[in-house]
Amino acid sequence: MLRPSPLVDQAVRHLRERIAAGDWPVGSRLPGETALARELGVGRSTVREAIRALAGAGLVRTRQGAGVFVVATEPVEDFATRLRRASVADVYEIRLMVEIRAAELAAERRTDADLAAMDARLAARREAEASGDDTAFIDADIALHVAVVAAAHNPVLSDLFTTFVPVLRDGLLDLAKLIDVHTADANGHAAHAALVEAIRDRSPAEAGRIIRAELERTLHHLVHIS
Incomplete structure (x- = not known):
């Protein structure tokens, strides 16, 4: 479970570490918001913000109706x-x-x-x-x-x-x-x-x-x- 504040930053760090470790390989789908919220001990809104940050870094991409998929293991710099x-x-x-x-x-x-x-x-x-x-x-x-x-x-x-x-x-x-x-x-x-x-x-x-x-x-x- 994550410690209080800033929860979104901690959630992003945790998810990035798991992606980098290969827990979710490129092409795989992340667990749903509810499962991730339970794993991290945070609310779904925190998970949602963390996913947005990961998408902004080029690590994941949301496919409408299918879920959130890993597209890279390292962030893409603009x-x-x-x-x-x-x-x-x-x-x-x-x-x-x-x-x-x-x-x-x-x-x-x-x-x-x-x-x-x-x-x-x-x-x-x-x-x-x-x-x-x-x-x-x-x-x-x-x-x-x-x-x-x-x-x-x-x-x-x-x-x-x-x-x-x-x-x-x-x-x-x-x-x-x-x-x-x-x-x-x-x-x-x-x-x-x-x-x-x-x-x-x-x-x-x-x-x-x-x-x-x-x-x-x-x-x-x-x-x-x-």
């Missing part, structure tokens, strides 16, 4: 959870692929409104750089990159990059504690200005080359401090 566990260097390698293509597409598809947004973000980045505030500088830098990705006019690409932003921000803030990001970014403003100009000039190859060099430089710092 992409956001996996990203939070990933090293910032790993995320940066994916960022390279995403942003190089985004810059190329931006050079092909940018509008006047996109250019105005990038110019404003570039100016804000320069201002934040001059302020000496690491957090403001990193946020301004990311905002410029978000504007470049948005200029690619691919909503899936934009959504994908948006999922990276919290991990990138945390990684860059950690980097700022170990190195002087302003010194490391000595040529950063010129490179970012050149990127915006390449997009303005509709030069995909040049935009891709610039963003690759810039991101690889930051990746080099990340790899050597990890």
Whole structure:
């Protein structure tokens, strides 16, 4: 029998342990709510909440009229959870692929409104750089990159990059504690200005080359401090 509070968490842990131990193999049906409630010493509503949690973790699936079936012995992580566990260097390698293509597409598809947004973000980045505030500088830098990705006019690409932003921000803030990001970014403003100009000039190859060099430089710092 489970101890009081939090009963749902204890029920989830107990059921996960039994599934992992093979008591209910993949493909088998769990006992009904009443039987599980009796086994755990809790109410059926607690069992119901525990089953919902197991379904959310990808361990079980409810089949209407047939019951609850085991579909996996280990929880399935969603992409956001996996990203939070990933090293910032790993995320940066994916960022390279995403942003190089985004810059190329931006050079092909940018509008006047996109250019105005990038110019404003570039100016804000320069201002934040001059302020000496690491957090403001990193946020301004990311905002410029978000504007470049948005200029690619691919909503899936934009959504994908948006999922990276919290991990990138945390990684860059950690980097700022170990190195002087302003010194490391000595040529950063010129490179970012050149990127915006390449997009303005509709030069995909040049935009891709610039963003690759810039991101690889930051990746080099990340790899050597990890």
